[in-house]
Amino acid sequence: MRFGVWGIVTLILYLAALVVVAELARRARRDASPADHFLAGRTLGTFVLFLTLYATAYSGNSLLGYPGAAYREGYSFIMATGFMMAIIVVFHLLVPRLRPLAIRHAFVTPGDYLELRFGGPWARPLRRAVAFLMVLALANFLLAQLKAMGDVASVVTDGRIPYAGGVIGLAAVILFYETRGGMRAVAWTDAAQGIAMVVGLAALFGWLLFEAGGLGEVTRAVAERRPAAVAIPSTTVCIRWMSTLVLMGLASVLYPQAIQRVFAARDGRSLKRSFAAMSFMPLVTTLVVTLIGVAAIARFEISEAVAADEVVPRLLHDWGSGGGIGSWAALLVFLGALSAIMSTADSCLLSLGSLLSRDLLGRGGRDAKATALGKRLAALILIATIPFALWRDLTLWRLIELKMELLIQCVPAFLIALHWSRLRAGPVFAGIVVGTLFSVGLTLNGVTLGGLHVGVAGCLLNAAIAVIGSLFGTGNEPEWVGLAEVPSVAAVLTRN
Amino acid sequence: MTRNRFRRGLHRACIALIALLYVFSIPWYRDGEAPLRIWFGLPDWVAVALFCYVAVAVLNAIAWSLVDVSDGSPEETGADADPRTRR
Numbered sequence: 371m372r373f374g375v376w377g378i379v380t381l382i383l384y385l386a387a388l389v390v391v392a393e394l395a396r397r398a399r400r401d402a403s404p405a406d407h408f409l410a411g412r413t414l415g416t417f418v419l420f421l422t423l424y425a426t427a428y429s430g431n432s433l434l435g436y437p438g439a440a441y442r443e444g445y446s447f448i449m450a451t452g453f454m455m456a457i458i459v460v461f462h463l464l465v466p467r468l469r470p471l472a473i474r475h476a477f478v479t480p481g482d483y484l485e486l487r488f489g490g491p492w493a494r495p496l497r498r499a500v501a502f503l504m505v506l507a508l509a510n511f512l513l514a515q516l517k518a519m520g521d522v523a524s525v526v527t528d529g530r531i532p533y534a535g536g537v538i539g540l541a542a543v544i545l546f547y548e549t550r551g552g553m554r555a556v557a558w559t560d561a562a563q564g565i566a567m568v569v570g571l572a573a574l575f576g577w578l579l580f581e582a583g584g585l586g587e588v589t590r591a592v593a594e595r596r597p598a599a600v601a602i603p604s605t606t607v608c609i610r611w612m613s614t615l616v617l618m619g620l621a622s623v624l625y626p627q628a629i630q631r632v633f634a635a636r637d638g639r640s641l642k643r644s645f646a647a648m649s650f651m652p653l654v655t656t657l658v659v660t661l662i663g664v665a666a667i668a669r670f671e672i673s674e675a676v677a678a679d680e681v682v683p684r685l686l687h688d689w690g691s692g693g694g695i696g697s698w699a700a701l702l703v704f705l706g707a708l709s710a711i712m713s714t715a716d717s718c719l720l721s722l723g724s725l726l727s728r729d730l731l732g733r734g735g736r737d738a739k740a741t742a743l744g745k746r747l748a749a750l751i752l753i754a755t756i757p758f759a760l761w762r763d764l765t766l767w768r769l770i771e772l773k774m775e776l777l778i779q780c781v782p783a784f785l786i787a788l789h790w791s792r793l794r795a796g797p798v799f800a801g802i803v804v805g806t807l808f809s810v811g812l813t814l815n816g817v818t819l820g821g822l823h824v825g826v827a828g829c830l831l832n833a834a835i836a837v838i839g840s841l842f843g844t845g846n847e848p849e850w851v852g853l854a855e856v857p858s859v860a861a862v863l864t865r866n
Numbered sequence: 867m868t869r870n871r872f873r874r875g876l877h878r879a880c881i882a883l884i885a886l887l888y889v890f891s892i893p894w895y896r897d898g899e900a901p902l903r904i905w906f907g908l909p910d911w912v913a914v915a916l917f918c919y920v921a922v923a924v925l926n927a928i929a930w931s932l933v934d935v936s937d938g939s940p941e942e943t944g945a946d947a948d949p950r951t952r953r
Contacts, residue, residue: 445908445909445912448912448915448916448919449892449915451915451916451919452888452891452915452918452919452922455919455922455923455926456888458926458930459881459884459922459926459929462881462929462930462933465935466933466934466935466936469935469936469937470936470937473937584907585906585907585908586904586907588907589904589907589908589909590904593902600902600909601898601902602893602896602897602898602900602909602911603893603898603911604898605894608892608893608894611892612892615888637937638934638935638936638937639935641935642930642931642933642934642935643930645930646926646927646930646931647927649922649923649924649926649927649930650923650927652919652923653919653920653923657916657919
């Protein structure tokens with residue numbers, strides 16, 4: 371593919387636009403408090419909130435990892451459309467209960483909720499344990515984005531920008547605009563990036579269908595080349611399908627950046643409308659990237675699992691090789707993909723800063739100093755992650771699974787605790803430790819449980835310890851009465 | 867009151883249907899040796915899963931429209947208790 375000088379010029383113009391947005395966002399800020407920097411002063415309305423939720427949820431994983439997984443697994447990866455929807459279903463358990471508390475008590479991070487919810491001697495260790503898991507998961511997520519940025523920059527520019535150069539250069543741009551503009555810059559750029567992503571994917575998919583002569587022809591060609599990709603899945607794959615729905619549905623709602631967007635919404639109505647609209651986005655994003663990955667099976671052979679993550683860049687390469695309009699269209703998709711990746715990376719970075727300073731180190735101030743500390747810590751994490759991004763032995767999908775297997779261990783502290791007042795900090799802490807050690811131990815030893823994810827099994831163990839320990843434990847932790855402060859589901863429905 | 871009960875019932879029905887659709891979307895009940903049949907350009911079991919997910923999206927959007935997300939002011943929640951207080 372030859373974008374020539376126009377590829378570089380377009381990329382520079384795009385990055386310059388991000389810098390301008392960061393400056394505008396900086397001027398729009400009200401003060402230097404953490405709430406203003408990390409939550410945009412809680413002013414996000416329906417449109418921007420929806421697009422920032424969308425651009426954050428659909429990332430480099432969606433654009434490179436999911437087509438790669440669909441290329442490897444075939445049509446059974448249609449499960450991805452289901453699990454992306456399951457996330458919005460599971461938010462029903464979280465949002466109506468957490469949002470009123472968040473506004474009333476001015477939460478900035480998930481740890482602020484834990485501090486309010488749990489008392490007794492185990493409350494602080496619990497907050498730190500949850501923050502530790504979330505930081506690990508976010509660092510992993512950031513790593514996946516950095517790898518994706520390097521891939522896109524390198525393959526699509528035909529090596530003019532080398533993989534390492536793409537990782538380091540684009541990370542520097544993200545660091546700049548996130549530090550300058552905070553959540554406002556992130557949300558505004560997310561809005562533009564979300565639109566670019568949808569348009570780019572639709573164009574790429576349209577080209578693939580046009581080339582192949584329709585979806586039916588794609589399926590027939592895939593069946594001929596690799597029959598297993600269209601065959602009815604085995605029992606093990608079906609178990610894995612269900613396990614993935616549970617893993618992704620439960621763990622993804624606990625992304626700190628997703629929780630922080632619940633805090634950052636202007637009002638409850640904006641939040642509810644955004645989630646209603648988000649229900650449909652897997653159909654125009656996840657489904658499309660899955661079909662792109664499957665369609666690629668008929669076009670080329672990739673033997674190495676890791677290399678399958680380059681399915682989209684290779685397709686763009688093919689598309690752009692024809693020259694003319696194809697080159698320009700491929701260039702636009704390239705920018706859409708890059709923007710999707712960068713929008714997720716910036717959200718990770720923003721959340722990492724606040725999590726590290728407030729939840730892990732316990733610096734809970736609400737002034738400019740606390741904000742500055744968060745920015746510095748985020749920068750340190752970003753720099754520390756770059757060397758790992760240069761190591762390329764894990765597929766993007768495996769990185770996603772590992773991250774989710776950690777995050778799902780936080781389920782009792784949020785999803786159970788918000789609905790059951792007798793849950794205590796001590797048993798929840800014990801459950802997290804046991805569930806995490808169980809999952810990590812089995813993963814490191816290469817133990818598999820049929821199609822079941824070890825993280826899901828660990829979460830079941832973890833939840834059992836938390837619930838049984840709270841029911842029969844002898845600790846002196848008091849029961850939480852704050853649950854009376856949030857409306858029950860029945861009350862929520864009645865108010866309408 | 868009847869309207870509220872109806873909304874509550876509808877919300878529960880949506881969530882229950884979503885759960886059923888998820889179970890049905892996975893082809894665990896299909897014979898693995900069945901020959902390839904194409905519906906709407908997709909293998910039939912993929913088309914069924916996709917149909918289920920479209921229905922999940924519609925039901926989930928309806929369910930969100932039935933729930934009010936409060937902004938947590940004391941007047942709205944009707945709560946005066948300090949949540950830090952424990953019994």
